[in-house]
Amino acid sequence: MSLRPYNGFGRSPSMWPAASKRRPASRITRWSRRLLSKPDAPDECLMIERPNPFTTLSSQIVWTCPWYRVRQDEIITPNGEAGTYNVVEKADAVWIVPVTIHGRIAMIHQYRYTVNDWCWEIPAGSVKTGQTAEEAAVEELREEVGGVAGSLVYIGRFYLANGICNEVGHIYLATGVVLGEPHHESAEVMSIHLRSIEEALQMARTGMISDGPTALALLLCADMLTQPIQDGP
Amino acid sequence: MSLRPYNGFGRSPSMWPAASKRRPASRITRWSRRLLSKPDAPDECLMIERPNPFTTLSSQIVWTCPWYRVRQDEIITPNGEAGTYNVVEKADAVWIVPVTIHGRIAMIHQYRYTVNDWCWEIPAGSVKTGQTAEEAAVEELREEVGGVAGSLVYIGRFYLANGICNEVGHIYLATGVVLGEPHHESAEVMSIHLRSIEEALQMARTGMISDGPTALALLLCADMLTQPIQDGP
Structure with missing residues (x-):
């Protein structure tokens, strides 16, 4: 386990689209600076990194349409029970x-x-x-x-x-x-x-x-x- | 078309669970009264009722699991085009x-x-x-x-x-x-x-x-x- 800046999401910030400002209106400049600095900044909210506690044994797409699909994983829960987890991927x-x-x-x-x-x-x-x-x-x-x-x-x-x-x-x-x-x-x-x-x-x-x-x-x-x-x- | 009180949801209010207060704390009484009176009250926000503009030709369950399922409808869009609409039912x-x-x-x-x-x-x-x-x-x-x-x-x-x-x-x-x-x-x-x-x-x-x-x-x-x-x- 290691300490990392907590940004509310597990994915690397580089995977997110860059926060952008174009010709900022003066009324929102101060606020947007405050908010925009939050996700990637190594701020006071350090959390202990905790890994995925599930084990995935297999994974297959079981239903699909042009807008989303359902993935079905066979898993082992953290306390050792076998199970199935369905994820709507969109x-x-x-x-x-x-x-x-x-x-x-x-x-x-x-x-x-x-x-x-x-x-x-x-x-x-x-x-x-x-x-x-x-x-x-x-x-x-x-x-x-x-x-x-x-x-x-x-x-x-x-x-x-x-x-x-x-x-x-x-x-x-x-x-x-x-x-x-x-x-x-x-x-x-x-x-x-x-x-x-x-x-x-x-x-x-x-x-x-x-x-x-x-x-x-x-x-x-x-x-x-x-x-x-x-x-x- | 008829006028009806608009409560933000198309279903009849009677289909929703009754708003409830039990032993209300004094700090929230005034606010809860204001909020709770909103959904069902015939307030100033009268909207013209507009019906479902789609025609549903057929409907079948195409995938299911214990937590939700996918319903697939064959439809006609408001401008007359045939299409398919998938609804995750949960x-x-x-x-x-x-x-x-x-x-x-x-x-x-x-x-x-x-x-x-x-x-x-x-x-x-x-x-x-x-x-x-x-x-x-x-x-x-x-x-x-x-x-x-x-x-x-x-x-x-x-x-x-x-x-x-x-x-x-x-x-x-x-x-x-x-x-x-x-x-x-x-x-x-x-x-x-x-x-x-x-x-x-x-x-x-x-x-x-x-x-x-x-x-x-x-x-x-x-x-x-x-x-x-x-x-x-």
């Missing part, structure tokens, strides 16, 4: 909080077939093969709300459902967004709505936003969104 | 923010085989057949940290990954928790750690908590956790 995805040049948040009201429900969401989508998470964020912002951002800041990453699935969600804050013509796929049924920052945060805090990643993204950006604009350091 | 789950009688949060450091990573989490688990979400919350609190709550308050519900899965997460705030002996299953590898409220919230805000539902649950409880104690109405 590509990473991105969620983008889009703040327009007029200081409003572009939200989507979208029908989700999986849950037979209309959900309030922010632009989001999977990272395609060969794309970085940042490229996916730029693309989804353009496709879903026709948006082009003045600044894109990496907020953080999280597991959506780590009990069954390996999907990682990356959160971005896009500011200075100019809206244009969206390009929706045939299975995407959605309308775009502008909300004030306070309205959007209130929707997240009161449970009106049923999409967990959207609510989490807005709440993680809350302090940045409501801080007064600060010019310079 | 039982609802619960996440419980446990505040001890000493005002600390009982957190779990858990190995997650699906992502080969150690994650900071709060007690959580699936709702078993025949259980209500509240019963599952009581059981998971006891199993994972040996906890018995003085008060259990329903905070809200969210979809974990509505692009592929129908799983709903229910969030509870447990206060006045007395800790005891946990009962972990063989595939659960975890240790229990007490954190101050401020430390736990800071872990959520700075990305140290990689489990999305845990971070969301803590942030949704943030105002309740940091409000000064108020006695009486």
